[in-house]
Amino acid sequence: MTDETPPEPFDEAEYRRRQRSRANLMGWILGALAFLFFFITMARMMGPK
């Protein structure tokens, strides 16, 4: 079965730009969370809050 209506063209450069900016941001966020969870664990191990 084939789709009769071809998909509308979209801006390839804009697609790549958004994908790259989201991937970069996600990388930074995951890195920051790794540090945060490490420091939370350290803080909790150091004694009562």
Add this chain to the structure above:
Amino acid sequence: MAQSLTHAETALPADWRDLFALTKPRVMSLVVFTALCGLLAAPGHVHPVLAFSSILAIALGAGASGALNQWYEAGLDAKMKRTAGRPLPAGRLDPQTALHFGVGLAAFSVFLMLFAANWQAAALLTVSILFYVIVYTMWLKPRTPQNIVIGGAAGAFPPLIGWVAATGSMAPLPVLLFLLIFLWTPPHFWALALFVRSDYAAAGIPMMPVVAGEPSTRRQILFYALIMAAAAIAPWPLGYTGALYGWCAAALSAVFVALSVQVGLRRTGEGDRMQPEKRLFAFSVAYLFLLFGAVVADHWLIA
């Protein structure tokens, strides 16, 4: 608006700025500040990393609530000038992305709170998110003009959560701070509703000025401002704060009540620019920032 989205637009991944806008950053700033004040005013010492993580969890929870609110109200937002430019009604984001983002952020914020603080704070954060999304957004807002009176509880949770994150238990002062924000919400939102009344009417949202009319709304603004002022000053005579907070609360509340009297006793005609209402709305935001700042300053001075 969302229906006019082309295949090409929906195929593009969402821009991170639109996801950020979904979290209502301006509302989040007040939530973060009141939560931080609740945490800093609590007795005892909290490790800075755990304090930061708790506040981050509250901020993410507030952002998740904002995202789910915008996901549910995309159709209504499209009908109002003030909100038509938001990512969903403007067609820059598809609803499914917004829903996944909101649910994911909510789950993560609760997990972070559980990991960094305690289960009591995580439970309160869960209740506040569910209250805002289900009780306020889905149930009360489209049904009753009392929507923001009862729904105001959702915005009143942050100082309580901040306190519980620091101590693991409840106390009278954070409950009074909860009550203060709860009573502050009606005059704050009704001042806004008075000058964007036509927007709410167009969207079919039963805000007080739309349903009960302007004179009744003005009287209720004044009524709530008076009991809010009493609640704001109460921690001082009850002995939960010192004189610094007491005098700040008295002075700031006097200005709030004076502005509310101006709004409450006014009658408007065609083409009125609603300046007193806009002044009250702007001052109400500053009022909460200054009052919560005074709670922390007072606590540190006494300490």
